[in-house]
Amino acid sequence: MRWVKVLAVIAVLFGAFCSAAPAGAIEQELYPGEKELHEAALKEGALYSYDTGPTWANWQGLFDAFKQRYGIEVTWNDLGSGATVVRLEKENNNPQADTAYYFMPFGALAKEKGVTEGFKPVNFDKIPDLLKDPEGHWFSIHKGTVVFVVNKNYVKETPKGWKDLLDPKYSKNVVYLDPRTAGIGYAIVIATSYAMGGDLDNMDPGIDYLAQLQKVGNVRMIEKTTEYDKFIKGEIPIWITYDWNAYRAKYIAGLGDAVDIVIPEEGTITSPYAISMVKGAPHPNAAKLWLNFIMSGEGQKIFAKGFVRPILTDVELPSEVVDKFLPASDYERAMDVDWVKAQQVQDKAAELWGSKVLGD
Amino acid sequence: MRRNIFLYLLLLPLFLVLLLFLAWPMVLVLWESFFVEGKPSLSNYMSMFTSKLYRESLRTSITLSLTTTVIGTLCGIPLSYALYRSGGRLKALMLSITPVPLTFSGLVVGFAFIILLGASGFITLLLSKAFDINPLEFSSFLFTWKGLVVAYLYFLIPRMILTMISAWSKADWSLIEAAASLGASRWMTLHKVLLPMLWPAVLAGSSLLFAVSMGAFGTAFALTGTGVKILPLVIYTHVSEVSVDIGRADALAIILALVTTVLILIYERAFAARR
Numbered sequence: 157m158r159w160v161k162v163l164a165v166i167a168v169l170f171g172a173f174c175s176a177a178p179a180g181a182i183e184q185e186l187y188p189g190e191k192e193l194h195e196a197a198l199k200e201g202a203l204y205s206y207d208t209g210p211t212w213a214n215w216q217g218l219f220d221a222f223k224q225r226y227g228i229e230v231t232w233n234d235l236g237s238g239a240t241v242v243r244l245e246k247e248n249n250n251p252q253a254d255t256a257y258y259f260m261p262f263g264a265l266a267k268e269k270g271v272t273e274g275f276k277p278v279n280f281d282k283i284p285d286l287l288k289d290p291e292g293h294w295f296s297i298h299k300g301t302v303v304f305v306v307n308k309n310y311v312k313e314t315p316k317g318w319k320d321l322l323d324p325k326y327s328k329n330v331v332y333l334d335p336r337t338a339g340i341g342y343a344i345v346i347a348t349s350y351a352m353g354g355d356l357d358n359m360d361p362g363i364d365y366l367a368q369l370q371k372v373g374n375v376r377m378i379e380k381t382t383e384y385d386k387f388i389k390g391e392i393p394i395w396i397t398y399d400w401n402a403y404r405a406k407y408i409a410g411l412g413d414a415v416d417i418v419i420p421e422e423g424t425i426t427s428p429y430a431i432s433m434v435k436g437a438p439h440p441n442a443a444k445l446w447l448n449f450i451m452s453g454e455g456q457k458i459f460a461k462g463f464v465r466p467i468l469t470d471v472e473l474p475s476e477v478v479d480k481f482l483p484a485s486d487y488e489r490a491m492d493v494d495w496v497k498a499q500q501v502q503d504k505a506a507e508l509w510g511s512k513v514l515g516d
Numbered sequence: 517m518r519r520n521i522f523l524y525l526l527l528l529p530l531f532l533v534l535l536l537f538l539a540w541p542m543v544l545v546l547w548e549s550f551f552v553e554g555k556p557s558l559s560n561y562m563s564m565f566t567s568k569l570y571r572e573s574l575r576t577s578i579t580l581s582l583t584t585t586v587i588g589t590l591c592g593i594p595l596s597y598a599l600y601r602s603g604g605r606l607k608a609l610m611l612s613i614t615p616v617p618l619t620f621s622g623l624v625v626g627f628a629f630i631i632l633l634g635a636s637g638f639i640t641l642l643l644s645k646a647f648d649i650n651p652l653e654f655s656s657f658l659f660t661w662k663g664l665v666v667a668y669l670y671f672l673i674p675r676m677i678l679t680m681i682s683a684w685s686k687a688d689w690s691l692i693e694a695a696a697s698l699g700a701s702r703w704m705t706l707h708k709v710l711l712p713m714l715w716p717a718v719l720a721g722s723s724l725l726f727a728v729s730m731g732a733f734g735t736a737f738a739l740t741g742t743g744v745k746i747l748p749l750v751i752y753t754h755v756s757e758v759s760v761d762i763g764r765a766d767a768l769a770i771i772l773a774l775v776t777t778v779l780i781l782i783y784e785r786a787f788a789a790r791r
Contacts, residue, residue: 238760259757310635310652328656334742336753376652377659378743380756382627390636393652506759514745515569 182225186452187278193448194226196441202231203442206243206256206434209234211384213298213400213429214462221458222449228442237262237339244271244434251436254443259339260287261499263294263430272432275444277451282468286494287428296428297450299465300398301490302340302347303424305405306416310393317421318351321369321394328376330369331387332396336506337380343427344396345505346493351422356497359505367513378514398427399482403463407480419486426490428467542773549766560767570768573745574775580661580746581729584668589722591669592676593714599677600684614678617671622734629667629739633658659740667735672728676721683717719787723780730776747772 182191197203210216210232219230235243237258244256248271256266266272267289274291288295304321306314311329315321321330335341349355349362369375376392387395388409395401399417406415431450437443449455456466460473463480473481481487549560564570599610617625632639635655644651657663687710695705733748742749747768754765 236756238757239755242755242760242762328652334753336759337742337756339757342758375743376656377741379741380737380752381741382623382738383741386630386634389630389634391630391634393635502758510569510753510759511567514743515572 186454187448190445190448193441193445197226197228197439197445200439200442201228203228203439203446204252204254205230205232205446206253207235207237207240208232208257213300213464214459217458217462218450218455221454222446225449226445228445230446236337241266241269241271245269248435251434251438253434254437254439255431255446256434257297257429257431258294259342260294260296260428260430260495261339261502263289263296263432264496264499266432267293271435273435273437275433275447277444277447279451279453279468282470284467286492287430287467292433294430294432295451296430296467298456298459298467299426299428300340300343300400301419301424301426301465301487302343302396303399303402304416304418304420305387305395305397305402306418307387307390307393307395307411308414308416309390311416314416314418315394316418318348318365319422321374322372324372324374326374326394328373329393330374330396331376331379331383331392331394333383334378334380335509339427339429340398342498342502342506343425345509346498347420347423347425350425350491350493351420356494356501359501359508363505363508363512366509370513400463400465403477403480407463417482419482419489421489423489423491425493426465427493428495545766545769548763549770551763560763561771563764563767564771569745570747570750573747573750574771576661576745577730577747577772578775578779580664580668581726583665584672584729585722585726587665588669588672588676588725589718591673592680592721593718595673596677596680597684600681611681614674617674620671622732622736623738625667625670625735626738629658629663629670633663633666659743661744661746663739664736664744664746667739668729668732671735672725675724675728679721679724680714680717683714687713715787719784723784726780726783727776730772 182194185191208215208218208230210219212234215232219232223229240256240258241262244251244253244266247253251271256272258266263272272293274289274293276292277295280288280292280295283295304315308314311326313325315323315326320326332344333341335345345359345362345366346356347362348365349359352361352365354361379386383392383395383397384401384405386392387401387405388411402415402417405411406417431447433440433443433447451468453468453471456468456471457474459466460471460477463477466473550556550558552559564574599607599614602610620628629637631637633655634640635651637655640651640655643649643654658666691709691713692705695709700708731748733752736744736746736749737752740749742753751765751768751772753759754761754768
């Protein structure tokens with residue numbers, strides 16, 4: 157029997173060796189031309205991906221898989237969508253980035269500033285028309301839905317919707333991100349606007365609602381960077397954020413039954429996140445390889461493993477994830493928005509939020 | 517003459533570093549603050565007058581910094597004296613520990629206070645066990661400007677101590693003895709002899725605390741997020757994500773630097789006269 161074990165060990169080691177070997181390790185192409193593109197990308201040897209912070213939307217999982225498949229390390233930064241566009245503009249004469257990822261409205265802005273390159277990755281046709289630029293200057297790669305994440309150690313009665321949050325029993329409970337500094341914060345302004353009877357032309361109802369939430373003293377703080385860690389640490393009773401953060405806290409960080417996830421009864425919105433190839437990218441083939449990988453079934457599945465909704469609806473979700481998502485009937489309350497228009501009014505909305513919610 | 521040239525050569529690297537990392541960025545910030553969408557304009561500066569949020573943020577920044585400066589100075593002076601008078605190993609140990617808070621990043625300081633005083637913080641839980649208080653309500657002050665006063669003092673008091681300790685060491689104690697032997701009362705000795713000796717260090721130290729408080733960003737960012745109305749956080753909101761407006765951020769940064777400098781100059785002028 158011993159030789160069986162020895163063989164097994166050898167087989168495992170051999171397997172590990174194969175998967176670790178970088179170049180030429182592609183056995184089966186994910187799409188036609190992958191091998192050729194890979195060889196060209198290997199000659200470039202590097203990839204600079206702007207604004208893909210590893211803890212956001214399971215980017216770390218994509219970095220690891222990309223490195224494993226292609227042997228190319230992804231170099232990233234975490235600037236924030238707006239800052240990314242500003243940076244690309246400043247570097248326009250001497251581009252440093254290969255790809256740039258942002259809250260979708262910023263894709264349109266980046267194109268307008270002339271810092272993007274048209275590129276249609278695999279499965280481009282399957283992305284809904286409203287969620288991509290027709291020439292591929294930007295295209296959405298995943299989505300997130302605005303939900304409440306509730307820590308039941310503090311909250312005895314889980315709120316069902318936006319109006320419930322105004323109840324005095326949630327004094328100093330609610331935390332959300334700043335609409336001036338985060339796409340999710342702006343998504344919350346839009347979500348509350350629709351929920352309170354407004355729309356993109358009239359966001360006053362949403363901003364008035366958030367101002368009232370502030371005024372009754374139910375807002376604990378306005379966050380920017382460390383909210384996930386604070387939630388895990390037990391500092392946040394009710395957190396308004398994207399669903400993947402909620403599932404991650406509940407199932408990956410293991411808070412389990414202590415966490416309730418709520419899709420507000422008055423409705424909410426789903427936000428797409430997009431990526432672009434940068435004009436004059438220093439490693440164009442690596443950039444294409446990366447974008448193709450993200451849009452391949454494999455790449456899309458890695459988002460799903462982190463509970464992030466892939467943009468492709470025909471991707472088979474991993475079974476360990478699929479039964480943990482809230483029922484589809486709940487997700488019916490999450491609507492899509494005209495994001496191109498949303499981009500045009502966001503400066504005004506952010507300023508209005510600053511003056512009405514914080515100003516008084 | 518030759519010696520002078522040699523000295524200048526020694527100073528050259530420092531000069532270059534200051535030029536490259538202090539003067540040049542300041543020039544760029546100043547330059548860009550006068551542009552709106554590529555056209556020359558003063559409107560970035562005018563926004564300070566039109567925006568209630570900016571005005572309040574400047575006011576809160578000043579209130580916060582004055583509060584921390586006064587408390588930090590009043591705590592730092594006796595502490596530094598006690599440290600100066602202590603001796604042996606204890607003194608050596610304390611002197612090596614005192615600068616440690618200055619080496620931590622704001623993120624660390626912010627989280628340290630959350631771990632102590634946050635909703636599930638050590639002290640909060642202890643207090644809520646002992647008394648009938650609601651941990652959420654109790655800890656909520658931490659995420660306001662008052663919480664920042666507490667957190668800032670953690671790295672301001674050591675600064676005051678370090679500035680003062682050298683003043684105590686350099687003080688000429690024979691003058692105190694002389695005053696006493698000439699029949700001066702304790703109050704008079706303090707007022708006429710000791711304070712004038714220490715005064716330059718007190719001025720320098722408290723000015724430093726004020727400047728650091730006005731400009732501190734990391735601790736506030738980690739601890740309170742962006743909801744507290746202080747100018748460094750408002751500037752940040754204009755360099756990230758939705759409301760990016762670099763010109764506006766530049767103008768606010770210039771205003772912050774100007775206000776801080778002018779207030780310190782007034783303060784030092786007004787009180788230096790006492791000497």
